[in-house]
Amino acid sequence: MKCRKCSEVAVINMRQHKLALCADHFIEWVPAQVEKSIRKYRMFTPQDRILVAVSGGKDSLALWDILLSLGYRADGLYLGLGIDGGFGYSDESQRKCEAFVKSVESGNQAIRESGSQGIRESGNREASSSDSPISRFPDSLTPDPWLPKLHTLSIPATYGESIPEVAGRVQRGRGKPCSVCGLIKRHEMNRIAHELGYSVLATGHNLDDEAAVLFGNTMTWQVGYLARQGPVLPEGDGFARKVKPLCRLYEREMAAYCLVRGIDYIYEECPYSFGATSIAHKELLAELERKSPGARQNFYLSFLRAKENGFLNDHNQELSPLMHACERCGQPTTAPGLCAFCRLWVNVKI
């Protein structure tokens, strides 16, 4: 199969777009698609300071790479969850993130305290821009001295317990730690973006992720969730806007992007993800996609279009319960008193 644009050998065929591209045109095409999403959904502008939540996986590292290549001021945030899984999952993930940020600037790494609880940063503050391997900064004749840095935070070092430990304690050893993990990650990402003054928090959710979440909410007609689901969650009460710039790209495209760009990511999934409902939903959507290429994309994007056109009644928004500020951390919560995150730790420390 040949590249649609230059007739070189194609490295990927995207059936939902009826588009095959060679390596060079593919790594041009992907950032252009992301830029389209950023503009279409008004995610952010070059003036925003963006914090990318990186896990060491393909999506989040690709997202960071793409945002940098598009000239956005995007730093990374890695949360160390203390998950081992027999192969040092968290440690290995962190190494991938650190290797990525090092690869952006070939040396000159500094690690210092950033002044926010538990946060360290590895980065390139002192680097001169001429060393940057990122070739597509805007206005390359007058390069911006800014270079990206990686913030890291260890949950065990900061809170005294790993994710599996705290989940095991509050769930009394039953079930998987995924919901506790999600809760902690959301809280810490919000807190750190807020404390470090980022206006935007970007996550690497791709179209497969978003379609699977939409599918889950649709299969049970969770009207409140449907009303909120979208590529942008507005900022509020000093907390950063949350955006998903990869929401129109398939997972396999992100894997291909990392391969072509030489981004080394962790291949292993989180050891706790096995058997998750979202994975079952992804498989069903993949089955639908095999039978009808583009079905998954159409499912997600036609939902967003229908929402834009107002198919949901406004009062669905009101199904979201009222938010208050947590008495301890100040983050928005639906619970009176302490938020769910603070309640996790209240028995251990305050």
Place this chain on the structure above:
Amino acid sequence: MKCRKCSEVAVINMRQHKLALCADHFIEWVPAQVEKSIRKYRMFTPQDRILVAVSGGKDSLALWDILLSLGYRADGLYLGLGIDGGFGYSDESQRKCEAFVKSVESGNQAIRESGSQGIRESGNREASSSDSPISRFPDSLTPDPWLPKLHTLSIPATYGESIPEVAGRVQRGRGKPCSVCGLIKRHEMNRIAHELGYSVLATGHNLDDEAAVLFGNTMTWQVGYLARQGPVLPEGDGFARKVKPLCRLYEREMAAYCLVRGIDYIYEECPYSFGATSIAHKELLAELERKSPGARQNFYLSFLRAKENGFLNDHNQELSPLMHACERCGQPTTAPGLCAFCRLWVNVKI
């Protein structure tokens, strides 16, 4: 496994209800469920004259049987489509319907013209109620002399072409006849219910059918269809209300009901149904159901609940185009001039 109600051996286990029942309690339970749906969705009352569209398959014959057993005045309508498929599909289907109505009253069959175009009826008008095998008519001490009859209409005999012939002509030999078949069936059912003065037209769509249609409309967010989908389509302009009393029962329950009640139905699917999108959607939902019993039921019923609670914006209804009366047949149509049904025949005859 034992019956929940009497500890006899169960013939069916309905995992979505966590309910196993013996044969006797199962054939009590099914009509009770149907009666609940009839009341919940205000489908009809004992005063209504109901026309059941019967295909000879398990769902429609079971529906007719259930409505009779609940004491409703339900007649049948069989449309002969002229589909052979190498095994005389239409002829065999018709025989099943005729055998069913004969079994309701052991003899005394009369066939006569009913005065509406092309319609014949086989039935039990002269039968005395004491012969009726239907044991659950209300007020059995003063039995109603009414007995059900079957109207039949042959599309080839009435319009000069079978469904495959007319579809082949208008589609120039390409594609399957399913959309033309659906169009003709809907039109003829509307016409006959109207001409014979039935206030309600009932079809045997079960929960699997309805969930598959909902799934298809949801996968592409067909907002207009979502706004209209439900177990009741209101009457209008002299045309009967359309209802789906089996909308809360699974397909396998209808098969079990026929088996236990001794209703002989046609096992073969329509030869053109192979590969239909709706069947692919049914398989995906069946997969979801296997992983999570009740998922299919929850998908459909939570949609109906969300609609009742007004999650869809009212203006979605307006996405349905305006209806006019067809200049030839008077049925509602969105097209100016002739409706799609009349346009099918306009080249052949007028």
